[in-house]
Amino acid sequence: MTTRRYWGLLLLLVFAVSARAQLPLSKAGLEGSTQSPSLDALADHPQWRALLHYGRAKAGYERKSYVDDPAFFLSVNGRRDARAELQATVEQLQNQATLRCQFIARFRWLQQQGALDSELPAACDGYRQWRGTINAGAVALVFAASYLNSPSSMYGHTFLRVDPQGYRAESALLSYAVNYAAVVPDNDSSLLFAWRGMSGGYPGHFSLQPYVDKLQEYSRLENRDVWEYELNLNAAEIDRLMAHLWELQSINFDYYFMDENCSFRLLELLEVARPGLTLTAEFPVHAIPVDTVRAVREAGLVDEVVYRPSRQRELDALVAPLDAAQRQWVLTLAREPAQNLVPAFQRKSVDEQRTLLLGAYRLLRYQHNRQQRSPDVAGRSFALLRAINHLPPDAGQSATPVRPTEPDAGHATALAGLALGRFDERDYREVSLRLTYHDLLDPVAGYPRNASLNMLQATLRQVDGE
Structure with missing residues (x-):
């Protein structure tokens, strides 16, 4: 072999080794690729952003996480830097089995993307027992109709129903309710309640309880109709949702009645369950429960709607x-x-x-x-x-309540108006805006009869001669 050919082969070998060193270490790929992406690519991935609750925005994602609890982050900058949180998560989950159990949804996803060794064990007896108890086989979005006697329930309330394998609609004894709500002290006055609720002064967290308890609370104690929107989540999507719920145990959020409320939090869960959804982007200012139900249905997530009368x-x-x-x-x-x-x-x-x-x-x-x-x-x-x-069981009339219009089929909650008129012999032009909710002049379908609730309403009028 000549000296020139020797050096040529040597240079070719060095180039090949150098080029391979630039490739990711793992063989597992992103979205079916044979190579895993860099940390920068993973940090911008919709699923990673959803797991951190960096909500969707019209032009991408929010600049920080909606989670306010530092216990949710493994990096001190994790709430504002998704890449820093990713790097800290990869480093710490690689070496700490307890964290792999605590953040099991993150761990599984990073393994799938090749950012973590696929041979790493995820021994988590607590999670396995929890999942076995719930035995999740289906999920429904539940809407409890408006309840004007309670300031926190005037717009209705949404939560998730998790059904066991083989669930039947006529029996809810084995189902669980996934609820997100504010933690409100019993001695708060109405004025303090309103102020803290609007300014994020209450912590909010997720809880799990028997579904029959929620039915007792809403349809029996408060006489509220309950609508169950059965979702078409598959087994993998349900698994992602449940794993992320496990991560949110004891994690606090700041609760805001108008936007970061029960309904908005559920949209974040659904974005984790089905990557690619952009539900939160539709609610940059306020999230009214019936509007979020409408968004979930328009996203193609609903298969069937079951009505439970009060x-x-x-x-x-x-x-x-x-x-x-x-x-x-x-x-x-x-x-x-x-x-x-x-x-x-x-x-x-x-x-x-x-x-x-x-x-x-x-x-x-x-x-x-x-x-x-x-x-x-x-x-x-x-x-x-x-x-x-003592009477024959088939005696008497069968009185089934007439099924009303489904709440999401009613009118939109926001209203913009333009009016021209004449008053006191002078012409005027008027622009009005109402962010929520329903008044007596609106179509009543889907809303409580003889009820009106208007908030954040403003009218601007120009009168000739003024």
Whole structure:
């Protein structure tokens, strides 16, 4: 071999080694590639930004995370620097098994992208037991209708329902509710509540509780209709969502009633579950629950909508066909269940008897649903149920409440208006803006009847001669 060929081969070998040194170390690739990206590419990836809660914006992403708790970050600059958080996460998860369990969604994703050794174990008995208890097989977005008696619920409330494998809609006993809410001290005054709620003065965090408890709270105690929007998340997406929920245990956010509220937080969870969603970008100023439900549906996430009427609607549907005399019987039986034994009542058909007894039972439960049941009320309820059970089970009319318009099918909550008119013999031009919510002149479909709630409304009028 000549000297020239020797040096040529040597240079070629050095170039090849140098070029390989510039490649990422892992063989696992991003989005199906055979090579993993650099830290810069991973730091800008939508899934990493979603895991850190760098919300979507019209021109990319927010400049900082919505998470206010330093315990959520492994870098001191993690809240404002996604790359610094990525580098700290890779370094610390590589060596600390406890952190791999604490941040299991991050760990799994970084392994998939090749930023962490694919052979690293993720032994996390606590997470495995937690997932086994929940046995998540499906997820629904739940909307509890507006409740004007509570300032924090005037616009409605959203949360997630996590169903076990083999869930059936007629049984919610094994489902869990994923709820995000503000932690409000009992002794806060109304004025202080409003101020702190608007200024982020309350911490907010996620909680998990039996779904039947939420149904008891909303449809029974507060007489609110409940709408269940069943989501078409697949198994991998549900797994990402649940892993990220595990990461958010005991993590606090600053709660803002108008924007960073229950509904906005759920949009962030869905962006983690299904990478590429841009739900949060649609709510840069305020997030009204019904608007976020509409955004989720427009994003193609909803398969079916299930309606659960409140106790009040069930009672109204039952007594609506009754005449005045029959309604009087309902009132009488609710006060004195033994009246079902008098001859005048016994002469009625079994169908009518069952309808009146059921109406009395539901009325009694409705009247006392927010109070601790006394022995007297419990005794009357039991007597009515016993009288109902003595009748044939197929007797009586089936009173199903009429399904109202779905909340997301109603009008948009924001309104801009332009008006021309004449007042006091002078012409005027008027521009108005209402950010929320509904007034008596709006179409009522999808909203509570005979209710009006307007906030952040302004009108500018120019009058000739002024």
